[in-house]
Amino acid sequence: MDSLVFLLTVLILIGLLLGLTLGCLYLWRRLTSRPNKSDNQAFMENPNSSDPKSPNQGICRNLLKTTYLNFLAKRFVIIGILVLLLLIPISLIENLINKRSSNQMDVTLSLASQWGGRQLLIGPIVAVPFTVSYMVSENVPILSGESLPPEGVNSHKPKEKNQTFKTVWREVKETRWAALTPEKLDIQGPIETKTLYRGIYKALVWTASLNLSGQFIIPEKARFAAGLALEETLISVNWSQARLVMGLSDAKAITSVSQLNLGDRIYDFSPGIGRLWGLPSGFSTPIDLSTNNGPIDFNLTMDFNGSQALMVAPIANENTLTLSSKWPHPSFVGDGLPYEREVTSYGFKAAWKVPALVRTYQNLITLDKEPRPSNCQDNLSGCQNKASIPYEEYTIGVDIIEPVQSQLMSERTIKYAIMFIALTFLVFLISEAVSDKETIKVHIVQYSIIGLALALFYLVLISLSEHIGFKRAYLAATIFDVVLITGYFWAVTSMKKRSLTIGLSITLLYGALFTIISMEDYALLAGTALLAMAIFSLMVITRKIGPATEKKSEN
Numbered sequence: 001m002d003s004l005v006f007l008l009t010v011l012i013l014i015g016l017l018l019g020l021t022l023g024c025l026y027l028w029r030r031l032t033s034r035p036n037k038s039d040n041q042a043f044m045e046n047p048n049s050s051d052p053k054s055p056n057q058g059i060c061r062n063l064l065k066t067t068y069l070n071f072l073a074k075r076f077v078i079i080g081i082l083v084l085l086l087l088i089p090i091s092l093i094e095n096l097i098n099k100r101s102s103n104q105m106d107v108t109l110s111l112a113s114q115w116g117g118r119q120l121l122i123g124p125i126v127a128v129p130f131t132v133s134y135m136v137s138e139n140v141p142i143l144s145g146e147s148l149p150p151e152g153v154n155s156h157k158p159k160e161k162n163q164t165f166k167t168v169w170r171e172v173k174e175t176r177w178a179a180l181t182p183e184k185l186d187i188q189g190p191i192e193t194k195t196l197y198r199g200i201y202k203a204l205v206w207t208a209s210l211n212l213s214g215q216f217i218i219p220e221k222a223r224f225a226a227g228l229a230l231e232e233t234l235i236s237v238n239w240s241q242a243r244l245v246m247g248l249s250d251a252k253a254i255t256s257v258s259q260l261n262l263g264d265r266i267y268d269f270s271p272g273i274g275r276l277w278g279l280p281s282g283f284s285t286p287i288d289l290s291t292n293n294g295p296i297d298f299n300l301t302m303d304f305n306g307s308q309a310l311m312v313a314p315i316a317n318e319n320t321l322t323l324s325s326k327w328p329h330p331s332f333v334g335d336g337l338p339y340e341r342e343v344t345s346y347g348f349k350a351a352w353k354v355p356a357l358v359r360t361y362q363n364l365i366t367l368d369k370e371p372r373p374s375n376c377q378d379n380l381s382g383c384q385n386k387a388s389i390p391y392e393e394y395t396i397g398v399d400i401i402e403p404v405q406s407q408l409m410s411e412r413t414i415k416y417a418i419m420f421i422a423l424t425f426l427v428f429l430i431s432e433a434v435s436d437k438e439t440i441k442v443h444i445v446q447y448s449i450i451g452l453a454l455a456l457f458y459l460v461l462i463s464l465s466e467h468i469g470f471k472r473a474y475l476a477a478t479i480f481d482v483v484l485i486t487g488y489f490w491a492v493t494s495m496k497k498r499s500l501t502i503g504l505s506i507t508l509l510y511g512a513l514f515t516i517i518s519m520e521d522y523a524l525l526a527g528t529a530l531l532a533m534a535i536f537s538l539m540v541i542t543r544k545i546g547p548a549t550e551k552k553s554e555n
Contacts, residue, residue, distance in 0.1 A: 075429055076429075078444055078447065079422070079425045079429065079447065082425070082444075082447055082448060082451050083418060083421055083422050083425070083451075085448075085451075086418075086421055086451045086452075086454075086455055087418065089452070089455040090414065090417045090418065090421075090455055090458070093414060093417075093455065093458045093459055093462070094411075094414045094417075096459075096462065097410045097411055097414055097462055098411075100410075100462065100466070101408075101411065103201060104201050107198050107199075107201040107202075107203060108201075108203040108307070110198070111196050111198060111203040111205065111307070112203065112205070112307040112308070115196065115203075115205045115253065115305050115306075115307060116205070116250050116252075116253025116304065116305035116306040116307060117249065117250050117253075117306065117307055117308070118249065118250075118306065118307065118308045118309050118311070119208075119248060119249050119250060119253070119304065119306035119309070119310050119311065120247075120248070120249040120280070120311040120312075120313065120392065120395060121187070121210070121246075121247070121248055121310075121311070121312045121313065122246075122247035122248075122279055122282075122313040122315065122391050122392070123212075123245060123246035123247050123279075123282065123315070124182065124212065124214075124244050124245065124246055124298065124300070125179050125180065125181055125244070125245050125246075125247070125279075125315065126179070126180040126181075126216060126242050126243070126244050126245075126287070126289070127177055127178070127179055127180075127242065127243045127244075127245055127274055127284075127367070128177065128178055128180060128237060128238065128239060128241070128242040128243075128289070129175050129176065129177050129178075129237075129238045129241050129242075130175070130176055130177075130178060130224070130234065130235075130236065130237045130238065131173060131174070131175050131176075131234075131235040131236050131237075131238070132173070132174055132176065132230060132232040132233060132234055132235060133171055133172065133173045133174075133232060133233045133235055134171070134172055134174070134231075134232040134233065135169050135170065135171055135172070136169070136170060136172050137167050137168065137169050138167070138168055138170075139165040139166070139167055139168075140165065140166060140168050141164070141165050141166075173235065175238075176366060176367065177366070177367040178224075178228060178364060178365065178366050178367060179364070179365050179366075179367060179389060180216065180219075180363070180364050181315040181316055181317075181363050181364075182214040182215060182216050182298075182315070182316040182317075183214070183215050183216060183217045183295070183316060183317050183318065183363070184214040184215045184316055184317070184318045185212070185213075185214040185314070185315065185316035185318070185319050185320070186212070186213050186214055186319075186320045186321075186322075187210055187211070187212050187312060187320070187321050187322070188210070188211055188320075188321070188322035188323070189208060189209045189210035189211055189322075189323070189324075190208075190209060190323075190324050190325060191206050191207070191208050191310065191323060191324070191325040191327070191398075191400065192206060192207045192208075192209075192325070192326070193205070193206045193325065193326070193327045193400060194206065194207065200466045200467065201466075203307065204307065204400060204401070204402050205305065205306070205307045206305070206306055206307065206310070206325075206327075206400050207255070207303065207304070207305050207306075208303070208304060208305075208306065208310055209301070209302075209303045210301070210302055210303075211299070211300075211301050212298075212299070212300050212301070212302070213297070213298065213299040213300075214297070214298060214316060215295050215296065215297050215298070216295070216296050216298065217294060217295050217296075218239070218289055218292050218293055218294060218295075218296060219364065220293065221234065221236075221237060224237050224364070227362065227363070227364035228364060228365070228366050239288070239289040239290045239292070240288050240289070240290040241286070242286070242287050242288070242289050243274045243284050243285065243286050243287065244260060244262065244267070244284060244285055244287050244298075245273050245274060245279065245282060245283075245284040246269070246282045246283055246284065246300075246302070247273060247279030247280060247281070247282040247391070248280070248281060248282045248283075248304065249280050249281070250281070250304075250306065251271075251281040251282055251283065253304050253305040253306060254283070254302065254303070254304045255303045255304060255305060256302070256303045257269050257283065257300070257301070257302045257303075258300050258301040258302070259300070260285055260287075260298065260299075260300045261297075261298060261299040261300065262287055262296065262297075262298045263292060263296045263297065263298075265287075265288075267285040267286070267287055268285060269283045269284065269285045270283065270284065270285060271283055272284055279391070307400075308399055308400065308401070309333055309397055309398065309399040309400070310323070310397050310398055310400070311333075311334060311395045311396065311397035312395065312396055312397055313391045313392060313394070313395050314352075314354035314358075314359075314394065314395075314396060315359075315391055316356070317355070317356040317363055318355065318356070319352070319353065319354040319355070319356075320351070320352070320353055321351065321352040321354075321396060321397075322349075322350070322351045322352075323349070323350055323351075323397075323398055324347065324348065324349040324350075325347050325348055325398075325400070326346065326347040327347060327348065327400055328343065328344065328345050328346065328347055328348065329400075329401060329402070330343060330348045330350070330398045330399070330400065330401075331398065331399040331401050332350060332397075332398055332399075333397060333398065333399045334395045334396040334397050335358075335394045335395060335396065336352060336354060336358070336394070336396045337352075338350035338351055338352045338396075339351060339352065339353055348398075350398065352396050354394075354396060358394050359390075359393060359394050360390065360393060361389060361390055361391075361393075365389060367389070409465070409470045409517060410458070410461060410462045410465060410470070412517040413458065413461065413474075413513065413517050414458055416513055416516065416517070417455070417458060419530070419531060420454070420509060420513055421451060421454045421455075423509055423530070424450070424454055424485075424506060424509060425447065425450075425451070427502060427505045427506065427509070428447070428450070428489075428502065443492075446488075446492055449488070450485055450488065450489075453481060453484050453485050453488070454481065454485075456481070457477050457478075457480075457481040458477075460473075460476070460477040460480055460481070461473050461474060461477040464476055464477065474510075474514055478507065478510045478514075481506070481510075482503050482506050482507050482510070483503075485502070485503070485506060486499050486500065486502060486503035486506070487499075489502055512526075512530055516530070
């Protein structure tokens with residue numbers, strides 16, 4: 001499709017180049033034509049000759065040449081001033097486009113907040129409590145009558161008080177929480193798209209129905225302590241009080257969740273994420289893993305809504321994600337691309353495989369911010385700071401986007417407004433320059449009205465694109481503007497062929513503009529080529545303007 005658009009652009013630009021070149025060459029030939037010497041001698045012998053091919057016309061042409069060149073110079077100045085003045089209505093229309101785009105964004109965000117926004121799925125994760133013990137020290141005063149501590153025990157006597165202290169060690173038992181991620185995780189399911197409307201604005205949303213299956217490996221006590229790299233002594237792991245947690249960015253967008261099949265048991269989910277404060281929101285269920293040791297399979301299904309992107313955090317050691325949809329315009333985003341994808345006009349299907357080595361956190365991690373220091377005091381709350389586990393550091397997924405939006409295309413179109421208006425005025429100037437009726441010229445007021453008609457094109461475009469789409473609106477606005485300007489020029493000059501030629505030239509310019517704004521990779525190249533052709537045409541037209549040319553004509 002991009003190659004076809006690029007080829008069409010090249011053909012249109014070549015047509016514009018040939019048309020402008022032929023017109024400029026014809027103008028250059030008329031301006032540089034001079035009578036020969038024999039014709040001047042014949043005129044001196046018979047100055048009253050009425051022959052239409054007499055040298056009298058050649059001399060008159062030379063006399064008119066200087067006046068005509070001055071006319072062209074004045075025309076360029078007037079057109080430049082008109083282009084600058086037309087910046088005012090163009091700026092107003094551009095502000096209107098930005099306002100409509102802002103309204104579209106507000107509607108999209110509002111519908112997303114009600115339907116469901118950008119979703120990030122994290123889980124399942126097993127949160128399990130465990131108990132550790134460690135020794136803490138504190139200084140206690142030595143009471144009167146109490147014997148001094150034996151040698152080797154720390155004691156001191158502050159200057160401000162007549163009191164001696166001794167250091168006492170005691171054992172503290174504490175319950176903490178750890179997060180266990182799956183050994184294997186497979187997520188797959190379809191994504192159904194839907195368009196929501198609010199007034200004349202619309203928003204693209206989706207509904208995902210995903211099946212999550214995989215396997216947990218329940219570690220033994222020794223491997224549990226080694227996996228957490230505990231500095232303290234592990235007393236017990238309370239697997240009977242474990243909790244399985246699912247995290248989702250916008251939990252209120254959940255439509256249904258099946259029961260959890262874990263091993264040979266079935267559990268029902270409830271709201272809340274429990275101790276896994278690192279997750280944005282979600283749901284969980286208490287599970288009993290006290291009788292399990294080694295691998296245990298799980299399976300669940302969930303349906304939820306969202307808009308824009310659907311992202312997944314590959315938290316397992318072996319991760320597989322397979323997504324499919326009938327939407328033909330996906331954008332694969334995140335930290336990794338799918339290893340297999342198929343995108344057609346009927347939809348897409350993509351699959352990811354992500355190993356555990358791409359992330360920085362372990363399969364088993366404590367929910368404390370850092371390991372407990374050995375000299376932690378009685379104020380245990382200061383040693384239990386909640387911390388977020390970096391499950392969002394590596395994500396994969398797909399963005400369900402609109403390929404072309406009317407406001408975006410209108411913004412692209414308005415950026416080329418000044419260049420397009422200048423090129424249209426150039427067409428009119430060439431038409432005047434090659435006219436056989438030198439006395440028929442377009443008045444400055446008529447140029448101004450034509451400029452306003454060109455600015456009206458963009459207003460018609462954005463007003464229609466909100467109802468019938470950008471392509472149809474562009475076609476309707478082009479027909480409206482071409483007929484309006486061509487008919488006006490015909491009424492002003494009474495030149496049928498010249499008016500139709502101008503109408504065809506403006507149509508080609510509109511076609512070139514549409515192909516430029518439709519491309520993303522070659523838009524700058526095509527716009528630069530069109531502007532280069534305009535500069536070339538101006539060079540050909542203005543090459544005979546100046547004092548040297550006027551002096552040579554007088555001689």
